[in-house]
Amino acid sequence: MKEWYRFPALVMVLVLSCPLACSDDTRYDQAICVLIDVSGTYADQREEVVRILKREVLPGMEPGDTLLVIRIDGESYERDNLEALLTLDARPSHANAQKLALARQLDSLAEREMATPHTDIPGAMMLGGEYLRELASGSRVMLVFSDMEEDLAPGTRRGLREDEFDEVSVVAINVKRLRGDNSDPEVFRTRLADWERRVLASGGRDWRTIMDPTRLAAYLGEMRSG
Amino acid sequence: MQSIYLWPDNALASIFAVWLVSVVFLWAAREPMLRLLSTLGNGLAEGLASIGGSCAAAAKELQQRSREVLLAAGTRDAQGRLDRELQRVDSGFSKQLGHYSQIHRRLDDQLLALEQDYQACGIAPLEIPGWSAAVEAIAGIPLSGDPNIQKVLEGIKRSSQDAERKALQSFREDSARRHKTLGTMLPCWKAIRSSLTRMQDRVGLALESSARINSFVEDYEKLRQNREEAARALTYSATKLCLVAALVLGIALGGAFINFQLIALPMSELVPAGARIGGLPVSTISALVLVLMEAAIGIFLMDMLGITELFPKLATIPRSRRRLILGLALAGLFFLAAVESSLAILREQIVEAEAVLKLSLAGEGPRIVQSASQSAIPVVGQAVLGFVLPWVLALVAVPLEMLLDSGRHLLAALGVLTLAALSHLANGGSHVVRHASTMAASLYDVYVSIPLRIEALARGAEGARQDRRYNVSGQDKAPGEGAI
Structure with missing residues (x-):
């Protein structure tokens, strides 16, 4: 009877410590790797790409999520091609400030003059895949903004390993049709099918082509919930 | 079906053969089969009757208790x-x-x-x-x-x-x-x-x-x-109380839900927003815990005020300590109400900031953003709600106690009804099984009626032959021997 206060105190301590103590090992954060083609054939799409990122990707990101932006140029497997790497703060207010800063960074990327004669898509994908593997987030998505026409510089070799895109969902979005594609759509379809085969052969979790950018936010939410 | 046909091409002959074999077999096994049916029927009937009796006894005991x-x-x-x-x-x-x-x-x-x-x-x-x-x-x-x-x-x-x-x-x-x-x-x-x-x-x-x-x-x-009339009146009263308490608790749960919604978003600023437990964000769980803590403090408060008796041990502690706990509970509730009030204000700020961010990312001008946040009514309203709801939630102890007290009697009454229904069903089942076993024995005899009839005829002929033989042998013997 003298220790009557112990029970309520114990209950209070247990209740308060429960959320802190019972941590979940499963990771629910998302890592999004954005590959932006800056080669000559896709240069006119850069502003549209930034607009899509600001409208569809950034608002849906949650505290703890990571965003990588990698430039696709003639030699994409360079660390310098990493334009932005940002993990959002755990506090929503700070995360919002980070999103605004990243939006400004993307604006400057859109305005920058860049044009390369070659298009090293697999190099950028390999670089992004390495970052994604290192981050080991709960869900990993690679968004490729390009015409998906690979044009390697002479002497450049790119071979995708079997586990290159392990647990990574690859999405080709805002894919631009080239002049040849209009004359023969089968060329375009074959090109995308070829990429699908390569991605899936390299351990990719999923391959998808999204034509309507407004569906991107829903897709990312779907990927997050697994 | 065709797999059991002896002659797949001749279904009629096959069915006839199967029927014939089964009839002969069942006729041969008639006596043990009838014993089996009778034993099975009696066993099942007695078992069901026993279950019915047990249920009735349990219902009576439960009702008595x-x-x-x-x-x-x-x-x-x-x-x-x-x-x-x-x-x-x-x-x-x-x-x-x-x-x-x-x-x-x-x-x-x-x-x-x-x-x-x-x-x-x-x-x-x-x-x-x-x-x-x-x-x-x-x-x-x-x-x-x-x-x-x-x-x-x-x-x-x-x-x-x-x-x-x-x-x-x-x-x-x-x-x-x-x-x-x-x-x-x-x-x-x-x-x-x-x-x-x-x-x-x-x-x-x-x-x-x-x-x-x-x-x-x-x-x-x-x-x-x-006592009987009083028990009936008390049962009615308990049912009424239980329903009223459930209604009030439902309303209180609605208040708790509003309270939870008010603080779930701003809690993400206080606890790690990315962490989750069982798929639920820690901020959501923390908000839930905060709401539950308010209810728990309310229970202590009501117990200390002597309105409820959910913790009987608390009623026995000295008055000075009761006052101390009462003071602590009041202070705790005030603290939580203040925290909720501030969280409600923070929520409004977060919502506004998110709206600003979305509009900014969408490329809209700041003019539209400013016009949306000119009125102070939502902020004040949310702050007041955040402060008042914990106190309202603290009162949940009263209907909770009422529900626990009256729900026990209601559950017992439901248990009695269920047991009584089971008892009736089991007794009915027992009767049905007893009659069904008798009926099955009759149907069995119907199925093997032809061999039975033949058997009866054969026995009749045999009996007549024996009678004749007896009569003939009786005539050969001296008078008076046949009567033995």
């Missing part, structure tokens, strides 16, 4: 009400009796003052000592026409008129004083009337308390005497 608990609870409630009323009457009477002495003293004082005033109002006629005798003596003086006498008489007349005027003046002054005194008596009468009214009210209250006590005592006596 529930009735006892219900009556005990009802008796305890009646005793509690009676005790409380008696305590109230006791304290009330002590207080009122104290007041009665004051009222009595005041009445005495007022009556004394009235008496003094009454005496002061008495009329005492004015007298001028020796004045009448002097007038008579002077009146007896003969009028001689002497001017001196005339002058004396006139002087006396003047003096007499002066004295009369003075006496009249004095009388008027006395009358005015008496009227004034009578005027001061009026408030005294009013005060006396008010005191008497108060006394009447007190007596009325005492009578009311007596009537209530009478009613409680009658209830208590009814509980003691007519």
Whole structure:
């Protein structure tokens, strides 16, 4: 009877410590790797790409999520091609400030003059895949903004390993049709099918082509919930 | 079906063969099969009857226990009400009796003052000592026409008129004083009337308390005497209480949900937003825990105030410690209410910031953003809600206790009903199985009726042959032997 206060105190301590103590090992954060083609054939799409990122990707990101932006140029497997790497703060207010800063960074990327004669898509994908593997987030998505026409510089070799895109969902979005594609759509379809085969052969979790950018936010939410 | 055909091409012959074999087999196994059916039927019927009996006994026992608990609870409630009323009457009477002495003293004082005033109002006629005798003596003086006498008489007349005027003046002054005194008596009468009214009210209250006590005592006596009726009344009362408590708890849960929604978003600023437990964000769980803590503190608060008794041990701790826990619970609730209020304000800010971010990312100008956040009403409303809802939530202990108390009786009543229904079903099932086994035996005989008939004929022929043989052998023997 003298220790009557112990029970309520114990209950209070247990209740308060429960959320802190019972941590979940499963990771629910998302890592999004954005590959932006800056080669000559896709240069006119850069502003549209930034607009899509600001409208569809950034608002849906949650505290703890990571965003990588990698430039696709003639030699994409360079660390310098990493334009932005940002993990959002755990506090929503700070995360919002980070999103605004990243939006400004993307604006400057859109305005920058860049044009390369070659298009090293697999190099950028390999670089992004390495970052994604290192981050080991709960869900990993690679968004490729390009015409998906690979044009390697002479002497450049790119071979995708079997586990290159392990647990990574690859999405080709805002894919631009080239002049040849209009004359023969089968060329375009074959090109995308070829990429699908390569991605899936390299351990990719999923391959998808999204034509309507407004569906991107829903897709990312779907990927997050697994 | 065709797999059992002996001749797949000739279904009729196959079916006939199967029928023939089965009939012969079943005829051969008739006696053990009938015994099996009978044993099975009896066993099942007895088992079901036993289950029915057990269920009925359990229902009766549960009903008895529930009735006892219900009556005990009802008796305890009646005793509690009676005790409380008696305590109230006791304290009330002590207080009122104290007041009665004051009222009595005041009445005495007022009556004394009235008496003094009454005496002061008495009329005492004015007298001028020796004045009448002097007038008579002077009146007896003969009028001689002497001017001196005339002058004396006139002087006396003047003096007499002066004295009369003075006496009249004095009388008027006395009358005015008496009227004034009578005027001061009026408030005294009013005060006396008010005191008497108060006394009447007190007596009325005492009578009311007596009537209530009478009613409680009658209830208590009814509980003691007519237990069956009282148990029925208490069951009805418990059902009503349970429904009311469930309704109020449902409303309280709605309040808790609003409370939760109010703080779930801003909690993400206080706890790691990315972390999750079982798929739920930690911020959501923290908000839920905060709401539950408010309910828990409310339970302690209500227990300490003596409104509920969810923790009986808390009722036995000393008064000083009760006060301490009460103070702590009040302080805790105030703290949580303040935290919720601030979180509600923070929520509004976060929502605004997110709206700004989305519009900014969409490329909209700041003008649109500003126009959306000019009114302070949402912020104030959310802050007030955040402060008030924890206090409202603290009251959830009362319906919770009611639900627990009355729900127990309701569950027991439902249990009794279920057990009684099971008992009836089992008894019915037992009858059905018993008749079904008899029917199955009859159907069995119907199925093997042809071999049975043949058997009966064969037995009949055999019996006739035996009879004939017996008769023939009887004729060969000497008379009298056949009868043996």
